[in-house]
Amino acid sequence: MTMTHPGLPFEWLLLAITLMVLGVLWAMFRLPVVYLAKPYINIERIPLLGSLARLFAASPWPLLFLRFIAVALFLMVIAAGLFGTPVPEHNLATTLTWTIWWTGLIITVFFLGSAWCAVCPWDAIAGWLVRRRLWRRSDQSASLGLRVPKAWRNVWPALIMFAGLTWLELGVGVTTNPYATAVLSLVMVVLATVYMAVFERKAFCKHVCPVGRTVGFYAQLSMVELRPRQQQTCDDCETLECYHGSKQIEPCPTNLVMGRLTQSTYCTSCAACTMSCPHDNVGWRLRSPAIEAIRHARPHWDEAWFMVGLLALTSFHGITMMGFWEKGLSDFARVIGDSGQLLWSFSLGMLIVFIVPAVLYTVIIRMTQGMLPVAIPFKQLFAKLAFISLPLAFVYHIAHNLNHLVRESRGFTEVLMNPLGRDTLPYSSHEIHMRHMQPLLNEQLLFALQAGLMVLGFWLAVQVLKKRTLDALGESQQWRAVYLFPGFVFIVVVTAFNLWLLAQPMVMRM
């Protein structure tokens, strides 16, 4: 028996659409993009938060402590998956991994950036195994330290891994299979270890890890960032401990130089730079969310595809949880003669959902290219404007995940008490119904959050489009609102589709 979450009610949809229309009108006729005079606040000046930030920046022990907790939970997930009950709603492996962590992780990115990567358990285990140090810098013999081949020095592997993870999650049904969840966790450990043992620094985190790259790209929209306190100090620095490391501290795992850092995509928040900097010049600061996607982030071809891929795959998550998906998949399977778990039909459906937004975006870029009075190469414009898909993907991802988190995480304390789910039975229809009727948050508050998020994402995407189109034009060219039109169409179509998805009843996973 399947239960469905109610979708976003019409009144919330109407309110969201009204706010979006007002936002579009404002954006079309107001120039230039306005920023706060002082958009950054040093976190260390904020009471309590500041002390916490200083603690994590100055000493490796607090982070190491959190890493131990993350590893302990990760090992429990593996143990529960391999030894525990196959009933997914009573097993820690499935509930902690898919209902709590995977849904909550995306929400935390907004507040904490890529903090997850700093405590990532498969990276921690790989590091301890290869380097044989808890946190101190290891000698050079621990890893072969090879340079990643040039063809692999991009995020294509991460995009393929992310598509693969989505396929396993939604097609094969790993989310409801504790054993498969545990096996997947072990695979991540092996992959991270192999990469760390063979290549220099943390090539797995930078180029392969689907979780790390998703978190990294979304971190561009985060309200926090790790940056130099004084740019001049970095400009004058000749030793670059942040990049090379110090005697005790590892170098930046993803080859970043703090003085030249303009985007957080590859920062793993590991705090190596804060500890190795001899000038104590690196710290956390609050910023206007999305400032990076709007202004600072530099476009690259592979990264642009990752962002478009993120957009397609987040919407795909929503599509597969609609009632019509099952029916459509079944009809499609009959047409192509697919049987059993309908994996061929699912894979083809997934491919179509991936291709449609990509083609739409490509057409939009061609149109924009044709409209602009300056000649800009297609690839350059494609990469430059791909940042508009980030806020659209991010807000829908959070709004969708909120549904899972709020409605499906009830009963998690019972799972914590009995992580292996010994002597438990599947939920009865009555129990499933009761879970469904008792969300963690008031339903209207949930709807308000979802509608607000969609408006925010739309607004940020418009800001990104406007600033980046202005940049593409250059100062010498006359600005015309019509240049934004194709980009607006893309933003409106994607937002309308995602809003429609949110308004549909969503099938519960557990």
Added chain:
Amino acid sequence: MHVIKLLVFGIIFVFSHSVLAHHVLGRPSYSLGEDSNTPPSMQVETQIGDFYVTYMAFPAFPKPNEQGRVNLYASRIDNGLPFDGKVTFKVRDDSWFASAEETLGVQDIDDNVYRQGFLFKQDGDYIITAEFESGGEPYMIDFPLRIGEPTPIGPIGITVAALVTILAVVNVMQRKRRFRLKAQRANREPAS
């Protein structure tokens, strides 16, 4: 050219399996209405050719020497009418070196359901195959059935073996590299 070959292979692969369904994953659940006192079952809903097939194994987690039962219900996708021929249930080990297949029984429809009892004496992963014929076409559906607790040693063993191998290989290569460097350094230094 390779793309065309792959495409042709893909199409042939898809269409050549039109009436076979392999290893359909199940999910433990209460199978009937909320007022039912039926014990939880491992339940699978799947689609094969012209039929929707619902399969239930009771109990959900059978143990060795415990009587169990599979129920199978097949209805036509186009008009919802249940299949009413004969269904043959077979079983085999789900391993690479599987032993011969055994027939569990041939069942007639009983209240729209095909029921087949089973009793396994050993822990293990088995495949139950339901076979029937409709419209001149043979239908075969494979359902996995786990008897007893699954063995966790497989994934853990493979992981440990993979980790030990990679760490050992890296260690050996690094040692060789160190010796080579040492030898090169010694060769460069003038003899005293």
